[in-house]
Amino acid sequence: MTPVPYDEWRADAADPAFSEWLRTQSEPEWTAVVSHPFAASITRGDVPDADMRRYLVQDFQFVDAFTALLGAAVASADSFEARVPFGRFLGETATTEEKTYFHRALAALGATPAEMTSPESEPVTADFRALMDEARTSLDYPLILAVLCVAEWSYLGWASRAEGSPPENFVHREWIDLHEGPAFRAWVGFLRGELDRLGPALEEERRLRVLDFFRRAVRLELRFFDMAAGGSPAHP
Ligand SMILES: Cc1ncc(CN)c(N)n1
Numbered sequence: 001m002t003p004v005p006y007d008e009w010r011a012d013a014a015d016p017a018f019s020e021w022l023r024t025q026s027e028p029e030w031t032a033v034v035s036h037p038f039a040a041s042i043t044r045g046d047v048p049d050a051d052m053r054r055y056l057v058q059d060f061q062f063v064d065a066f067t068a069l070l071g072a073a074v075a076s077a078d079s080f081e082a083r084v085p086f087g088r089f090l091g092e093t094a095t096t097e098e099k100t101y102f103h104r105a106l107a108a109l110g111a112t113p114a115e116m117t118s119p120e121s122e123p124v125t126a127d128f129r130a131l132m133d134e135a136r137t138s139l140d141y142p143l144i145l146a147v148l149c150v151a152e153w154s155y156l157g158w159a160s161r162a163e164g165s166p167p168e169n170f171v172h173r174e175w176i177d178l179h180e181g182p183a184f185r186a187w188v189g190f191l192r193g194e195l196d197r198l199g200p201a202l203e204e205e206r207r208l209r210v211l212d213f214f215r216r217a218v219r220l221e222l223r224f225f226d227m228a229a230g231g232s233p234a235h236p
Contacts, residue, residue: 018199019192034157045167053109055228150217
C-alpha cells in the first residue's frame with residue numbers, strides 16, 4: 001500500500017500521534033499479528049507442546065538480537081533521560097525475566113541443550129535478526145525505535161486480548177504476563193512516545209524510512225507467528 005504522507009494523514013486523524021500513523025500505514029498486517037490464531041491460542045493456554053517449543057526455540061534467537069538492539073538504543077538515544085528506560089529494560093531482559101523464563105520453559109517442554117545453544121534458524125528468524133542487525137548497525141535512533149516499538153507494541157496487542165482466567169500452564173501464563181501489565185504498558189508507552197516526539201520533526205524522506213523499518217518488522221512478526229503455527233500463513 002502506498003503510504004499516506006504523515007502531514008496529510010494527521011489533518012483528519014482523531015489521534016495524530018506519529019506512532020499511530022506508523023501503525024495505520026502497516027495495516028492490514030498489524031491487525032493480522034495482534035489477532036493471529038497462534039497468539040490467541042497462547043492466551044487460551046492450548047498451544048501444543050511441540051509447537052510452543054518450536055516457537056520458543058526460535059524466539060530465544062530473536063531475543064538475542066533484540067537485546068543487542070536495546071544496547072544500540074542506549075548508545076544512540078539523544079538524551080540521558082531516554083537512555084535510562086532502555087538500560088533498565090535491557091537489564092531485565094538479559095537477566096531476570098526473559099532469560100530465566102526461556103530456560104525454565106524450554107526445559108519443561110523437553111528442549112535439548114543443543115536446541116538452546118546451537119539451534120537451527122527458521123528463515124523468518126534469520127530475516128528478523130537481519131532486520132534488527134540492520135537497525136542496530138545504523139545507530140539511527142528513530143530506525144531502532146521503529147523495530148523495538150513493533151516488537152513490544154504488537155506483543156502488548158495480542159497479550160492484552162487475553163480473556164478469562166489465566167492459563168494454568170506456566171509456559172503460557174508467564175509469556176502473557178511478560179507482555180502485559182502496567183510496567184509493560186508503560187514501556188510500550190515510552191517507545192511510542194519517543195517516536196511521537198521525534199517523528200513530526202523529521203523530513204518526509206526520513207519518515208518514510210522509519211515507516212519502511214516499521215512495516216518490515218510488522219511483516220516479520222506475522223511470518224513469525226505463521227512459522228510458529230506450522231507454516232500455514234494467516235496473511236490478509
Ligand atoms: C518475534 C518476537 N517479537 C516480539 C517479542 C517481544 N519481545 C518477542 N519475544 N518475539
